[in-house]
Amino acid sequence: MRPSPKAYLLLLGMSLLLGAHAQYRGYFTLQDFATVVHNASGVNGVPGFNTNPQNVLGYPAPGFTPTQPDNSKLFSFGWGGFVEVSFARPIANLPAGVDPHNPEGYDLIVFGNPFYVGGNRCFAWVEPGYVEVGVDRSGSGVPDAQTAWYLLLPSHPDPRDASGIPRFPLDAQWFGNRSVCPPIVGYADVTPITNLGHPLIPDDPFTPDIQGLSAGGDPFKLEWAVDWNTGQPVVLEEAHFVRVVHALNTSHPLFGRSSTEITAIALVRRYGDTNADGCVNDADLLTVLFQFGQTGDALAGDVDRDGVVNDTDLLAVLFQFGSGC
Numbered sequence: 611m612r613p614s615p616k617a618y619l620l621l622l623g624m625s626l627l628l629g630a631h632a633q634y635r636g637y638f639t640l641q642d643f644a645t646v647v648h649n650a651s652g653v654n655g656v657p658g659f660n661t662n663p664q665n666v667l668g669y670p671a672p673g674f675t676p677t678q679p680d681n682s683k684l685f686s687f688g689w690g691g692f693v694e695v696s697f698a699r700p701i702a703n704l705p706a707g708v709d710p711h712n713p714e715g716y717d718l719i720v721f722g723n724p725f726y727v728g729g730n731r732c733f734a735w736v737e738p739g740y741v742e743v744g745v746d747r748s749g750s751g752v753p754d755a756q757t758a759w760y761l762l763l764p765s766h767p768d769p770r771d772a773s774g775i776p777r778f779p780l781d782a783q784w785f786g787n788r789s790v791c792p793p794i795v796g797y798a799d800v801t802p803i804t805n806l807g808h809p810l811i812p813d814d815p816f817t818p819d820i821q822g823l824s825a826g827g828d829p830f831k832l833e834w835a836v837d838w839n840t841g842q843p844v845v846l847e848e849a850h851f852v853r854v855v856h857a858l859n860t861s862h863p864l865f866g867r868s869s870t871e872i873t874a875i876a877l878v879r880r881y882g883d884t885n886a887d888g889c890v891n892d893a894d895l896l897t898v899l900f901q902f903g904q905t906g907d908a909l910a911g912d913v914d915r916d917g918v919v920n921d922t923d924l925l926a927v928l929f930q931f932g933s934g935c
């Protein structure tokens with residue numbers, strides 16, 4: 611079978627980036643990213659890119675810029691396709707107004723391979739996927755018959771019908787090179803990545819382009835959870851699984867079928883958590899004390915990410931002490 615034009619595009623992106631090095635800024639570890647794939651289907655994904663769902667685990671591929679994706683590590687899935695993952699800790703519902711770099715309290719970030727077309731931050735190549743979270747009601751540690759799945763309801767475009775029930779696929783206009791001013795919000799694979807940013811700092815999805823120290827990608831919060839059958843909000847303190855599903859069922863005359871590509875999925879850290887265990891306690895206090903006075907871009911104890919471990923970080927840990935534990 612001859613590769614589709616879209617497969618050529620992805621392969622071209624890979625060849626341009628051979629030899630690229632990880633450049634993401636800040637302190638982060640593998641414990642901050644998805645650690646296990648439970649289920650996946652690459653159906654209708656790009657041939658050659660839809661066979662290894664393990665590619666969504668760990669760090670985002672190293673070479674991403676906002677105008678040039680790094681396609682060396684991703685999993686592609688079209689209509690009917692998906693990937694289900696879990697993490698080294700539960701997905702926590704983080705509070706708003708605590709972390710200066712996460713003022714809205716986003717909980718996770720999904721990294722796809724969209725890119726700004728021709729450098730215009732109001733036009734991007736997008737292939738939206740919707741995101742569900744699963745609550746492990748059986749305590750088995752794996753998605754099973756008792757797992758409760760909730761949609762993280764996107765705000766733009768809103769997928770609800772006239773009765774308020776979420777419905778997919780989206781209309782074909784949401785595939786491909788299109789305006790992202792105003793931004794598409796609440797979908798994966800719609801906001802580009804910059805490898806000059808911090809992969810654990812959420813972008814502001816409601817503002818065009820990538821904000822602050824963020825490496826981009828698409829942020830989500832448990833507050834967006836709704837019941838699939840009613841469209842009504844569901845209150846979740848935590849969840850255990852993430853499922854990303856392609857939200858379209860359409861084709862482009864040149865580039866072929868729509869498909870979502872994912873390179874990584876990160877949990878945002880609780881403010882004051884220096885070791886990614888989800889809890890602010892003695893261990894975090896000791897990290898700050900041991901690193902007190904040090905300066906640098908990648909210090910675990912630099913809680914507020916200003917490049918120095920000092921009183922501010924110590925106070926942040928003390929004020930958050932016990933949270934998440």
Ligand SMILES: [Ca+2]
Nearest residue numbers: 814817818819
């Ligand atoms: Ca933004």
Ligand SMILES: [Ca+2]
Nearest residue numbers: 883884885889
């Ligand atoms: Ca901790």
Ligand SMILES: [Ca+2]
Nearest residue numbers: 912914916918
């Ligand atoms: Ca600091």
